Amino acid sequence: MLKTGELCIESGFYRCNVHVENLIFIEKGYKVPECSLGPYGPHTTLWGPARKVSHIVSELKARQMHPAESSR
Ligand SMILES: [Zn+2]
Numbered sequence: 001m002l003k004t005g006e007l008c009i010e011s012g013f014y015r016c017n018v019h020v021e022n023l024i025f026i027e028k029g030y031k032v033p034e035c036s037l038g039p040y041g042p043h044t045t046l047w048g049p050a051r052k053v054s055h056i057v058s059e060l061k062a063r064q065m066h067p068a069e070s071s072r
Contacts (some may be wrong), residue, residue, distance in 0.1 A: 001017070001049075002026065003032060004035075005044070009028065010049075015038055015048050017045050017046040018037075021041065
């Protein structure tokens with residue numbers, strides 16, 4: 001887990017602990033950002049590693065195939 005404000009120790013994809021749909025890429029040595037989602041704007045959070053990139057790609061594809069889902 002990486003916390004906002006810390007330095008990233010391993011490059012990779014991470015998900016906000018609160019908003020698991022918010023997937024970002026953080027590069028090693030870079031400062032861990034805030035999560036931009038949420039009712040009150042960006043917030044400090046813990047980012048959990050999302051290592052299964054192939055799973056993420058298929059998830060993103062599935063989301064694109066059902067764009068109407070979010071407006072229901
Ligand atoms: Zn968040």
